[in-house]
Amino acid sequence: MFSQFALHERLLKAVAALNFVEPTPVQAAAIPLALQGRDLRVTAKTGSGKTAAFVLPVLNRLVDLKQKRVEIRALVLLPTRELAQQTLKEIERFAQFTFIKAGMITGGEDFKEQAAMLRKVPDILVGTPGRMLEQLNAGNLKLEHVQVVILDEADRMLDMGFSEDVERLCGECPNREQTLLFSATTGGAGLRDMIGKVLKDPEHLMLNTVSQLNDGTRQQIITADHNQHKEQIVQWLLANETYQKAIIFTNTRVMADRIYGHLVAKDIKAFVLHGDKDQKDRKLAIERLKQGGAKVLVATDVAARGLDVDGLDLVINFDMPRSGDEYVHRIGRTGRAGNEGLAVSLICHGDWNLMSSIERYLKQSFERRVIKEVKGTYTGPKKVKASGKAAGVKKKKTDKKGDKKVVAKRKPTAKPKPNAPLASADGLAPLKRRKPAPAAE
Template identity: 40%
Template structure:
């Protein structure tokens, strides 16, 4: 075991670490901190919950202790994939930089631009940001990254999953080529490996544990249920929560809509639960997280946006309501428990439809969790249609099923029983006919009186209803020409016989003539 005092940190930083209650460094901290203090590029690979945040925060504070930041030109940059993780890094700086004359700013979405711009105008030593909000400030002209001396990329594999790699490449190109880069990730997909080869300069590779492995302090359980019906899964989840001795726990779902449904179901059955996902505004997300950290909230229903960046050491249980689509997400989910040497339990509900995703998870972690059986009456848990879809579709099908019963409609019966005066033409006022422009009004009136009023519409309707194959060849050719905008005569297409005056004007003479 390595003590923090043996890593070469300054007395002020060691004092701040001691006040937090930590004395022994984790493996990733013991190997990364001395290399970072020397100014070397570091490629750190370690499972979640092993103290990666302190591994780059502590040496950064020591290296930035001497110097002062300029307005809109931070000296250090920390890039995080989610708002929660960025906020966690900011909280770490607040703890470990106590007593130091360092300033930092948090740039995340969902917060006013004006407050962040004011901090940038005063000048900050460390800038902690998500990729999108950082580039927004740069494009507004409120930020320059030419003075960055240290750049940290945290949870790089999560940025790959969220589609931030193009933004990350752009940020690298906006910063100086000669800088120290600390790159941390729990897994190393090929795209991340390519990124490290492109932007890191002879990095020290520190692999504190095999990539994508689970902590030994976490006891994992597998709960198989015979039905994929969401109602059956919610019943199984409530049964598991009722059996376990929970201090506080996190329930993970694959979809944001499912997060809300599970949270409402738990609250309906008397559990203290709340939802957090990316569609909620930042104020609600921060308020919910603060309640969970303080112990005011017992169960947190979350999407994978909360799988990383939640440093809450006292989480006792993690429940996977859905088997994750990506096997790496399972490692990060259950890594919310069993942190800082504590023990934790993780449950995963598995249905027959989850066989492929389950095989990927088991292959990644290299072991099979212990199976737990639930003695429930699964036959009486019927399928529950999703609101707004299945019920409406079923209702429409029931209405349309007896087709012969729909033929005598009430509307038609009312029309047939209408009073006779309403059907007489004399009782209805006739609109005055519009006079034709090419002939006098007195000539047009007898022409309209020669034939019945409904004769022409019926004839035109019959012409339109004739099949295409029965029309003369010339008529079909004229119709095609009209659709293509062609004109075989001298008339102007689109104006009829009325040619606007501006089209009859002679073309202007050239000034060169």
């Protein structure tokens, strides 16, 4: 029960109004420590309730502030606009019975309107690192009085090249008392380096091992001959799988647009989402998917983080992601909050090694699936069996008496090599093992 936490009564009222009853494992582990003021580094799978795990402690810190709202008190950094919008909504929901105000600044929105919002000084500022730095450099953003910094999806921010931006923004908060870092993957050396720079004696909470990050999702691969064959498989899956909503991931914007065009031509209600779309179109695509106006979303990895859609139970990787962490985030769009999901990856000959490396990273073996209606010829790399003949190995043969003969494999016209041992005159006498004679002076 959330009542076990030392939360303000106004926050407990909001929790009850939102029908939150039992805290998730990440909430049960992180909230008590965060309420104590500890720095945290938390790894937990997508859809596990990480947002509430940091929002509630931050609101609890600010709910009884006596000072007038003249400075920003908490900063939340995230990698994408979509995740920032989702987090802002969560903050507003949990703060509905308080006087705490939150604001958001991300790329793709009017710069001057954001500057005007900053002049009103929200208690909590949510945003992406790039636009925050732009407002900071323009003199519109003051962070000296920030008490808490939250880095959500920190691994993704590093992947997107925000490492220096994040470190600078943390440096602009010299009076911060607490830093909370959340991610869905363990990350690599870059993330460890950031933890060392921005966290002070952190508590490390590993809620899931990599192999457990998506235990509620069936993971399958289907081999394909080429991209046109992949498109046929996609259309078969959308026509025959049982699902409420689906997302198809590609590695390029061009391929996303191509697949979207094919789906629309087949009268499938779909939207496309990638970096070339302006903010208005991106919002529309996500809202239509959430409301059921579209059943399928075709997207690049811009949608792999922060997209939380009820009923999204099918993920298709048209292109394999380029890393194990990105794969985890993609398929994390399904199988959320304890629900089951299906993730299908389409594998051509050029995808096999990448797929195998992701299997090793996850310490899992994906289920191999064959659809007879759209079966191709490629089934994976051929296993080459080494044979004596293929390897050029000399074979031993036995004559009728059981004596062993050595038959050298050579071309009929081949010349003997220099210093090679001589055979007997008739070529039939068995060769005896002996040391070669010393070379002539």
